[in-house]
Every structure is written in C-alpha cells, then in structure tokens.
Amino acid sequence: MPTVKLIGLKKSFDYINAADGLDLEVHDGEYLCLLGPTGAGKTTALRMISGLLTPDEGQILLDGKDCAHLEVEERKAALLSQTYALFPNLTVEDNILFGLNIRGAAAEVKERVLINMLDLVRLSGRSDAFPFELSGGMQQRTALARALASGADLLLLDEPLRALDARLRISLRVELRSLVKTLKMTAIHVTHDHDEALVMADRVAIIRNGRILQVGTPEEIWDNPATPFVANFVGQCNFFTGEVLENEPYTVLRTKDGMLLKGRPSKLPKGSEAVLGVKIGNTDVSKERSGYMSAKVERIIFEGRNLHCDLMMDNGHRLSAKVPSWKRGKVSVGDKVNVSWEETKGAVFPMPAGGLEQELKVE
Amino acid sequence: MIAVISRKRFRTGWTAFIILFFLLFVILPTVYILSYAVTDWGSIDTYVLNDPEMMEMITNAIIASFEIAGIVTLIDIVVGLPMAWMLVRKDFKGKKFLDTLIDMPLAVPTAALGFSSAIFFAQTDLNVPFALNSITSPLLLIILLHVVFSYPYMVRSLSAILVQIDQTYETAGRTLGASPLAAARTITLPLFRAGLVTGIILCFSRSLSETGGTMIALATMNNVGFATGPTLIGDWKSNLVSNPDLAAPLAFVSILLIILSLILLVVIKLILMKVHLPMGRIWPRPERIFSRGLFPKAKDGLTVFFLVILVLIPSFFIFTYVATATPTSFDWGPFLDSLVYSFLIAGIVTVIDIALGVPMAVYIAKNRTGKISEVLDVLVNVPLIVPTAALGYSLGVFWTGQNLIPTWDVLLIILAHVAFTYPLVVRNVAGAVEEVDPAFEETARTLGAKPIQGFSRVLYPVIKSSILAGAIMAFTRSLGETGATQAVVADAMTAPVYIVTLIRSSDYYVAGLACIVLIIVSYVAMLALRYVTNGRRSN
Known part of the structure; x- marks a missing residue:
C-alpha cells in the first residue's frame, strides 16, 4: 500500500517545460485524478512516476523512499495506457497472467488470480479470445485486469476511458473506481475531462504548464477554485473585473462602468483590482426579478436538460447562462433580461499577474 | 542470467x-x-596517374559502369512504371500470376542470371534453339542483363508507393474534366517522388555493384577488353599475387567507385526531392486521344511484352539450354x-x-x-x-x-x-x-x-x-x-x-x-x- 510523493519535479523537452516544479502527494489507497488541459504535463508526470521517463530535477518518493535508482519493473506501478496496449499475440488469459508469468508464479496461484480477475471484470466467457476480437469496453476491462493481476499496488491510468464511446465511458467510471477501491490500490488517473475527475476522484489535482495549481476534494475544487483558471476549467464561468469596495459580509466589486457585483466574503484589500467568477450554471436570467445588470438574449441552444443562453450586456460584453429547460418559452431570443446570482456562488480572486485573459488561456 | x-x-x-x-x-x-589515397598517394601516382594506358582502362571501366547503371535505371523507369500502374490500379484475370512473375528474377542468383541472359541475347556459338543470338556489343548485353535483375526492384518500389496514393485524387481530377492520362500525369505522378527515389537508388546501386553476372555474361560472349569497375577489381585481385603492382590501381578503382556512388546517392536524393517534375502543362486534345481506344490497350500489351522478352525469358532461358545441349x-x-x-x-x-x-x-x-x-x-x-x-x-x-x-x-x-x-x-x-x-x-x-x-x-x-x-x-x-x-x-x-x-x-x-x-x-x-x-x- 504505497504513498506517492513528488517533490519539485522538473522535465523539459526542447524548451517545453512538461514539468516545472511539480509537487504532489498521493495518500495510501487514494484515488487521485490529475486533471488538466492537453499539453499540461499530465502524461509526463505519470511516465516519470512509472520510471519510463527520468526527471531532470526533483525526487519521487514511493512509500517514503526515493526511487531514482529503481527500474521500471521494480516500482510495482502498473501503467494502463490510452490505447490499452493489449499484447496482440496473446489471449485475454495470457494478457491477464502476463505479470505472473514473468515472475514465474505457481500454477495454482495463476489459476486462482485468473478466475478472480475474469470474474471481477466480467470476462469469464472470453478468456480464450484475442484482443482484436473484443469490443472496446472488453479491451479496456482486460487491460485493467492485467494491471490489477500484475501484483502492482500503484495503478497509473492514462486517460483510461478516452477511447470509449460516451455512454460506456460514463458507466465505466463508477465501475473502475469501485474495482480499484475493492482491491485497496492507490490510483493516479490522468484525464482532461472535468466531469470524469469530479465523479471518480477522492481528490483532484489540477495541473497546468507542468505545475499543480490546486489539490482538493471534488467539492473543494468546484466550490473554492484557487484561481480563475481552475474555476473556468471545472465548469465554464462568467468573469467580471473591478475594484473591491467591501469584503465583508460580501465582497462587493465595482466594474469600470459602475456596476456593483456581489460575491463571497474575502480577504482582498479594499481598493484592489479583483476578478469575480460565476459558473454559468449558477447564473440566472429572469424578466421579472431584478439583477446585477440587464442583457439582451442573443441565442438560445436547447441542450435537453438545460437551455444555454448567450447574452449581450449593455456595455457590449458577452456572457452565458445555463438555465433549466422548463424555462423554455419564458425567455426567447431578443428579450431583455436581468442577470443575477446568489452572492455565495460568486468566487473572488485577486487580479492575476498576467491579466485575466492570459490566465484563462488554455495551452 | x-x-x-x-x-x-x-x-x-x-x-x-x-x-x-x-x-x-x-x-x-x-x-x-579511402585512407589509401592519403597514405599511399605516391604509388597511385606512379602506377595509375603516370601510366596513360592504365588510366585509360580505369576511366573507361568506370564510365562504362555509370553509363550502364544510368541507362538501366532509365529503362527500368520507362518499362517499370506502366507495370506498377497496371498491378496496382487495374483489375484483370491473372493479376496474381503476373504479380508472382515480377519477382521471379529475384529468385535467380545473378551468376545464373548472367549466363542465362547471355546465351539468350548474345551471339555465341552454342546454337541454342530459340535464342536471339544476335547481340555483339558487350555494353548492350550488360545493359540488358542488368535490366533483368533490377526491373523487379523498380516495379516493387513504385507499386509500394502507388498503393498508398489515394485514387480519389485522380477521380476528383477526372470529375473536374481531366482525361485519364492528364489526371494520372499531373496529379498522381508528382506524388510519386519517394517511390521513384527508392527505385532509382536501388536499381542504380544494384547495377553499379553487379560483378558475377557481368563477368559471366562477358565470358560467355568471349569478350576481351570490355570491363566495368567491379569486374576490373575481380580480375586484378586474382592477378594480385603474381603482379603486386596492381595494388595501387585496385585501391584507386575502389576509391573511385566508393566516392562516386556515395556522391551520386546524395545528388539523386537532392535532385529528386528538390526539383519539381515539370508537368504542369496540359495538352487536352492529344491527351484525350491517348486516353482512349487502342492506346491504353497497346500500352498494357507492350508492358507485358517487355516483361516477357526483357525479363522472364532471359531469366529462365538456361533451362532451354540445359534441356537441348548434349550432356x-x-x-x-x-x-x-x-x-x-x-x-x-x-x-x-x-x-x-x-x-x-x-x-x-x-x-x-x-x-x-x-x-x-x-x-x-x-x-x-x-x-x-x-x-x-x-x-x-x-x-x-x-x-x-x-x-x-x-x-x-x-x-x-x-x-x-x-x-x-x-x-x-x-x-x-x-x-x-x-x-x-x-x-x-x-x-x-x-x-x-x-x-x-x-x-x-x-x-x-x-x-x-x-x-x-x-x-x-x-x-x-x-x-x-x-x-x-x-x-x-x-x-x-x-x-x-x-x-x-x-x-x-x-x-x-x-x-x-x-x-x-x-x-x-x-x-x-x-x-x-x-x-x-x-x-x-x-x-
């Protein structure tokens, strides 16, 4: 039962810093999701932990011990890659038993593990099939069984659900997590899908440009994002910038054109520049109730459960709101509506050093 | 362990x-x-550069080698391209059979090929039935021989690339009004360069390198005096013990062959990758005429005819000879x-x-x-x-x-x-x-x-x-x-x-x-x- 600790990891490829002082701690038996946009350094982090890449600087501690000298195969960290990498020349059975065969395990042990694993991933009838004969979901489960059966106690999952179709991806989320939990393994799961991370993780670590921005439970990440980037990445936000007038019991922000907007209480000094972020799902539009500002509905997209509304404020800026579908008919294109949100749903941040636009840029 | x-x-x-x-x-x-040129320049100077007769022999052999390789490659392209096209783009009865036939010469060791081709093409006093028995120029005979064994390499390299070129480009060209010939020439051919480079390098270097087949073919027609670079090396090496003065010419020929072949490799690559095939112009009338009627059929027929006459019969003519000769x-x-x-x-x-x-x-x-x-x-x-x-x-x-x-x-x-x-x-x-x-x-x-x-x-x-x-x-x-x-x-x-x-x-x-x-x-x-x-x- 290992813990993983990364201390100041650095790795660069031709002037690109894939890891730029990466610090992260994963607890024993934890399911941690490493969430970030493409090119954030997620896979690099995973490959350094597995030993397939050597960091330029920094330390990796497995169970408290520095593992710089440990070979890939000695780390007991099984990697499950995006493409599954099921060995095409081996059957499901031989794939699953690969790790045990390498170690020359006894026949009884192999027999027992095989039956358990096939049972666990519901592939009992297909043990003689070759990978190309299996559906995507079955391949995924075979790869998982193989990793679980290898005797590893750390599971490194590199976008394990990416190649599956949407419905299967969603049903496998819960299944994958509960399997790992049953076997009491530690798992690091890399993904760029924030829904997946929120649903599956004990804790989520947000990574960007080779650095960890925030680590916390899904609730913490959702409710208390550390930076505007995090707020926007795990659920789209409307952002406003302005000057702090009050910080208790609500933060009050005055925008350039004089709007007064409210958000959660903060420690921001009065008079400083700040950013207010409201998730579009928490942004409400109404023709009757008053709001912080008025805007014209430019477009409405019907998404089934929700309506996605694109709005144009009087000052020419755009924002979006996601409202329940039953409001269909109550708002329509061209309407003047009032925009509002609960004070507690407005997250407040100090103005980022490079400006808001720079902060929100993905890549 | x-x-x-x-x-x-x-x-x-x-x-x-x-x-x-x-x-x-x-x-x-x-x-x-190559280091011999530095350490023993003196002996090269004495035995080669200051010996006009030797110098002429070497120059002639090297020029012959490159001349042969160049002409052979050209012939290979001209007769190999339609064949590759036919094998990849057309469907007809016996295509698989034809496909196997192409590779046949590869199975024959060049020594056997040299003998087999020589008794077919060259004028000899063996009196083998069905033999052409007409060629008296050693240069021409060697060119024909080298075409026999390099042809499959050209066809294979070209068809390997042709398979990868999507036919929809050509189809698109034709729906936009191009005749089949114009579409193939202006759209597909320029995409061909990689295959052409591989094919040319393979054929050129195989021809330049060939020794055994060349020697045998020359010996079969009782040739004296004509030599290529590699046959010079072979002949001199066997005389080296009795005539140690040949060390310098041997080294000189080897150095020339090595350097020239490496330079040529680079030049071919550069030229073919940089220079665009100048094929932009279109002649609608003649190209439409050449795309129709008898012309395509004649082209395919000739392609197969060349395969049989230039490649297959020479490769296996030896069986005719052995079957008819007096044991x-x-x-x-x-x-x-x-x-x-x-x-x-x-x-x-x-x-x-x-x-x-x-x-x-x-x-x-x-x-x-x-x-x-x-x-x-x-x-x-x-x-x-x-x-x-x-x-x-x-x-x-x-x-x-x-x-x-x-x-x-x-x-x-x-x-x-x-x-x-x-x-x-x-x-x-x-x-x-x-x-x-x-x-x-x-x-x-x-x-x-x-x-x-x-x-x-x-x-x-x-x-x-x-x-x-x-x-x-x-x-x-x-x-x-x-x-x-x-x-x-x-x-x-x-x-x-x-x-x-x-x-x-x-x-x-x-x-x-x-x-x-x-x-x-x-x-x-x-x-x-x-x-x-x-x-x-x-x-």
Missing part, C-alpha cells in the same frame, strides 16, 4: 558493443580503402563442395546478421530522435550503396593490414558478406519495430517485465516475420554474391565463383546445371520468404 543482463550497466555495455561492432566490422572496413560427363564433386561452402558461409553470415543486426535495428528505431541513432541510420545505407567488389577489396585490405584477427579465407569472406547483408536485416527490422506501438513494451515493463523479457515476450512475437524476411534476404544475397567474395579472397571457391570459373574454361553445360541447382535452392528460399510475408499481411 536474466537478472545479470537486465542490469543497467550490462545494457549500456551491450548497446555500446552493438554500435562498436557496426562501426568496426561494417562501416570502417567498407570505406577503409557432357563431369565431376560433381567440386561443385557440391562449393555449394556446401556457400551454404556454410551464408548460414553463418545470416546468424551474425540476426544476432547483431536486430539489436541495432531496435536501437535505431527506438531512439529515432537521438543524434547518434540519426547518424547510424544514415551510415547503415552506406554498405548498400557501395559496390560490393569495392567493399570487398577495401575490407580485405583492412583486415589483412591489421593483426587483430586471423586472416583465414572463410573468416574474411564471412566478414565481407556480413558487411553488405547486415544493412538488409537492419533496414527490414527497424522498419517493423517503428510500426510497433512503444506502449506495448512500456506497459510490459510496468507490469514487471525486465527489458529482455519485454523484448522476448512482447516485441519479438510481433516483429518475428520481419526478422525472418530479413534473414532470408541476407541468406540469398550471400549465396549469390560474387564480387565481394572475389575481391576479398581471389581464389575463394563459393558456388557463384565456381560457376564463373566453369564458364571461363568453357564448361558451359556443367555451368548450366550448376546454375539450375542454385536457382532451385534460391527459389525454395524465395517461396519461404513469400510464405512468411504473406502470413504477416493476413494477420
């Missing part, structure tokens, strides 16, 4: 050993003779001895190629981005381009000049054959390894496999057929080689060299029988290769 060879230090050492072997046993001996009694002993000797050498060479070439291929394929592997990747091509006679002579001088290893004939021949077959294995296997997703081996490692287990259990099963294909290619090339063998050990008695000797002493009937035995042996190997590669495709 597995634990020991899995240590990092051992692995680093092994990689270093593989690279060192390649540099010391393949590359260095191949180009070693003479002879002693099978020496030939069987030479055959065993050839087999032994080819076998050992193949084992060495596999043992040391596969790790090299894996190293090159896996470190694609590394500087070292980039350099190695270029160097691997050198022995493929350098004419084997020059390579053999250079290698012989290198190893007999050092006191590092004993200079037994067998050992030297093996080393020479390794030098030019090693790249075949490396090319083949490196290509296969590159196609394998590295995730397989990485995943195996994270599942607890040591690097050697990762190779043996995961990578090896996937690339097995490519290794086998490389092995068979190396084996047949070694079995049929004359130039390198003669250039390294003048009186070596391998099967192809023995056939050359037989023909020079006018034992044509025996030579014919020996050729047929060699053809059958190679053909069996070829069948095995097809079987193996077809198995790979269906997987």
Whole structure:
C-alpha cells in the first residue's frame, strides 16, 4: 500500500517545460485524478512516476523512499495506457497472467488470480479470445485486469476511458473506481475531462504548464477554485473585473462602468483590482426579478436538460447562462433580461499577474 | 542470467558493443580503402596517374559502369512504371500470376542470371534453339542483363508507393474534366517522388555493384577488353599475387567507385526531392486521344511484352539450354563442395546478421530522435550503396593490414558478406519495430517485465516475420554474391565463383546445371520468404 510523493519535479523537452516544479502527494489507497488541459504535463508526470521517463530535477518518493535508482519493473506501478496496449499475440488469459508469468508464479496461484480477475471484470466467457476480437469496453476491462493481476499496488491510468464511446465511458467510471477501491490500490488517473475527475476522484489535482495549481476534494475544487483558471476549467464561468469596495459580509466589486457585483466574503484589500467568477450554471436570467445588470438574449441552444443562453450586456460584453429547460418559452431570443446570482456562488480572486485573459488561456 | 543482463550497466555495455561492432566490422572496413589515397598517394601516382594506358582502362571501366547503371535505371523507369500502374490500379484475370512473375528474377542468383541472359541475347556459338543470338556489343548485353535483375526492384518500389496514393485524387481530377492520362500525369505522378527515389537508388546501386553476372555474361560472349569497375577489381585481385603492382590501381578503382556512388546517392536524393517534375502543362486534345481506344490497350500489351522478352525469358532461358545441349560427363564433386561452402558461409553470415543486426535495428528505431541513432541510420545505407567488389577489396585490405584477427579465407569472406547483408536485416527490422506501438513494451515493463523479457515476450512475437524476411534476404544475397567474395579472397571457391570459373574454361553445360541447382535452392528460399510475408499481411 504505497504513498506517492513528488517533490519539485522538473522535465523539459526542447524548451517545453512538461514539468516545472511539480509537487504532489498521493495518500495510501487514494484515488487521485490529475486533471488538466492537453499539453499540461499530465502524461509526463505519470511516465516519470512509472520510471519510463527520468526527471531532470526533483525526487519521487514511493512509500517514503526515493526511487531514482529503481527500474521500471521494480516500482510495482502498473501503467494502463490510452490505447490499452493489449499484447496482440496473446489471449485475454495470457494478457491477464502476463505479470505472473514473468515472475514465474505457481500454477495454482495463476489459476486462482485468473478466475478472480475474469470474474471481477466480467470476462469469464472470453478468456480464450484475442484482443482484436473484443469490443472496446472488453479491451479496456482486460487491460485493467492485467494491471490489477500484475501484483502492482500503484495503478497509473492514462486517460483510461478516452477511447470509449460516451455512454460506456460514463458507466465505466463508477465501475473502475469501485474495482480499484475493492482491491485497496492507490490510483493516479490522468484525464482532461472535468466531469470524469469530479465523479471518480477522492481528490483532484489540477495541473497546468507542468505545475499543480490546486489539490482538493471534488467539492473543494468546484466550490473554492484557487484561481480563475481552475474555476473556468471545472465548469465554464462568467468573469467580471473591478475594484473591491467591501469584503465583508460580501465582497462587493465595482466594474469600470459602475456596476456593483456581489460575491463571497474575502480577504482582498479594499481598493484592489479583483476578478469575480460565476459558473454559468449558477447564473440566472429572469424578466421579472431584478439583477446585477440587464442583457439582451442573443441565442438560445436547447441542450435537453438545460437551455444555454448567450447574452449581450449593455456595455457590449458577452456572457452565458445555463438555465433549466422548463424555462423554455419564458425567455426567447431578443428579450431583455436581468442577470443575477446568489452572492455565495460568486468566487473572488485577486487580479492575476498576467491579466485575466492570459490566465484563462488554455495551452 | 536474466537478472545479470537486465542490469543497467550490462545494457549500456551491450548497446555500446552493438554500435562498436557496426562501426568496426561494417562501416570502417567498407570505406577503409579511402585512407589509401592519403597514405599511399605516391604509388597511385606512379602506377595509375603516370601510366596513360592504365588510366585509360580505369576511366573507361568506370564510365562504362555509370553509363550502364544510368541507362538501366532509365529503362527500368520507362518499362517499370506502366507495370506498377497496371498491378496496382487495374483489375484483370491473372493479376496474381503476373504479380508472382515480377519477382521471379529475384529468385535467380545473378551468376545464373548472367549466363542465362547471355546465351539468350548474345551471339555465341552454342546454337541454342530459340535464342536471339544476335547481340555483339558487350555494353548492350550488360545493359540488358542488368535490366533483368533490377526491373523487379523498380516495379516493387513504385507499386509500394502507388498503393498508398489515394485514387480519389485522380477521380476528383477526372470529375473536374481531366482525361485519364492528364489526371494520372499531373496529379498522381508528382506524388510519386519517394517511390521513384527508392527505385532509382536501388536499381542504380544494384547495377553499379553487379560483378558475377557481368563477368559471366562477358565470358560467355568471349569478350576481351570490355570491363566495368567491379569486374576490373575481380580480375586484378586474382592477378594480385603474381603482379603486386596492381595494388595501387585496385585501391584507386575502389576509391573511385566508393566516392562516386556515395556522391551520386546524395545528388539523386537532392535532385529528386528538390526539383519539381515539370508537368504542369496540359495538352487536352492529344491527351484525350491517348486516353482512349487502342492506346491504353497497346500500352498494357507492350508492358507485358517487355516483361516477357526483357525479363522472364532471359531469366529462365538456361533451362532451354540445359534441356537441348548434349550432356557432357563431369565431376560433381567440386561443385557440391562449393555449394556446401556457400551454404556454410551464408548460414553463418545470416546468424551474425540476426544476432547483431536486430539489436541495432531496435536501437535505431527506438531512439529515432537521438543524434547518434540519426547518424547510424544514415551510415547503415552506406554498405548498400557501395559496390560490393569495392567493399570487398577495401575490407580485405583492412583486415589483412591489421593483426587483430586471423586472416583465414572463410573468416574474411564471412566478414565481407556480413558487411553488405547486415544493412538488409537492419533496414527490414527497424522498419517493423517503428510500426510497433512503444506502449506495448512500456506497459510490459510496468507490469514487471525486465527489458529482455519485454523484448522476448512482447516485441519479438510481433516483429518475428520481419526478422525472418530479413534473414532470408541476407541468406540469398550471400549465396549469390560474387564480387565481394572475389575481391576479398581471389581464389575463394563459393558456388557463384565456381560457376564463373566453369564458364571461363568453357564448361558451359556443367555451368548450366550448376546454375539450375542454385536457382532451385534460391527459389525454395524465395517461396519461404513469400510464405512468411504473406502470413504477416493476413494477420
């Protein structure tokens, strides 16, 4: 039962810093999701932990011990890659038993593990099939069984659900997590899908440009994002910038054109520049109730459960709101509506050093 | 055992050993003779540059070599392109059969091919029925001979690229109003360059390198005086013991061949990759006329006709000769001895190629981005381009000049054959390894496999057929080689060299029988290769 600790990891490829002082701690038996946009350094982090890449600087501690000298195969960290990498020349059975065969395990042990694993991933009838004969979901489960059966106690999952179709991806989320939990393994799961991370993780670590921005439970990440980037990445936000007038019991922000907007209480000094972020799902539009500002509905997209509304404020800026579908008919294109949100749903941040636009840029 | 060879230090050492072997046993001996120009310029000056007669002989031979290679390549393009087109783009009865026919000459060792073509084309006093029996110019005969064995290389390289070019481009061109000929010429042909480069380099270097077939063809027509670069090397090497003054001319010819072939490689690559085929202009009327009616049919007919007359009949004409000639009694002993000797050498060479070439291929394929592997990747091509006679002579001088290893004939021949077959294995296997997703081996490692287990259990099963294909290619090339063998050990008695000797002493009937035995042996190997590669495709 290992813990993983990364201390100041650095790795660069031709002037690109894939890891730029990466610090992260994963607890024993934890399911941690490493969430970030493409090119954030997620896979690099995973490959350094597995030993397939050597960091330029920094330390990796497995169970408290520095593992710089440990070979890939000695780390007991099984990697499950995006493409599954099921060995095409081996059957499901031989794939699953690969790790045990390498170690020359006894026949009884192999027999027992095989039956358990096939049972666990519901592939009992297909043990003689070759990978190309299996559906995507079955391949995924075979790869998982193989990793679980290898005797590893750390599971490194590199976008394990990416190649599956949407419905299967969603049903496998819960299944994958509960399997790992049953076997009491530690798992690091890399993904760029924030829904997946929120649903599956004990804790989520947000990574960007080779650095960890925030680590916390899904609730913490959702409710208390550390930076505007995090707020926007795990659920789209409307952002406003302005000057702090009050910080208790609500933060009050005055925008350039004089709007007064409210958000959660903060420690921001009065008079400083700040950013207010409201998730579009928490942004409400109404023709009757008053709001912080008025805007014209430019477009409405019907998404089934929700309506996605694109709005144009009087000052020419755009924002979006996601409202329940039953409001269909109550708002329509061209309407003047009032925009509002609960004070507690407005997250407040100090103005980022490079400006808001720079902060929100993905890549 | 597995634990020991899995240590990092051992692995680093092994990689270093593989690279060192390649540099010391393949590359260095191949180009070693270049140093002769620096150390012994004096003797080159005395025996070559100040000897107008010698100088003229060398210049003529080198010019003949390049002239032949150039014309042969041109002919190959002209007759090979329609054939490749037909094989890839058309569907007709007997296509599979035609496809097999193309590869037939590859199964015939060039020594046998030389004899077979010569008795078909050249004017001889053998009186074989159905023979053309008309060609008296040695230059023309050698050109025809070289077309026979280089033609399949051209067709194969062109069709390999043509398969990859999407036909929808042409279809789109035609829906926009282009005639079939105009569409093919202006759209598909320019996309062809990569295949053309490979084909041209293969044909050119094979023609430039050919020794045994050329020698035999020349001997069959009782030629005196005409020589190519490689045949000069072969002839002089056998006279070297009685006439040590030939060392300087030998070195000079080898140096010229090596340098010119390497320069040519670079030039061909640069020209073909940089220069655009000037084909933008369209002549709607004539092109439409040429796309219709009898013209396409005539083109296809001529293509097949050329295949039969220029390639197939010359390849197998030897059977006609042996069937109709009056049998003479002879002693099978020496030939069987030479055959065993050839087999032994080819076998050992193949084992060495596999043992040391596969790790090299894996190293090159896996470190694609590394500087070292980039350099190695270029160097691997050198022995493929350098004419084997020059390579053999250079290698012989290198190893007999050092006191590092004993200079037994067998050992030297093996080393020479390794030098030019090693790249075949490396090319083949490196290509296969590159196609394998590295995730397989990485995943195996994270599942607890040591690097050697990762190779043996995961990578090896996937690339097995490519290794086998490389092995068979190396084996047949070694079995049929004359130039390198003669250039390294003048009186070596391998099967192809023995056939050359037989023909020079006018034992044509025996030579014919020996050729047929060699053809059958190679053909069996070829069948095995097809079987193996077809198995790979269906997987």
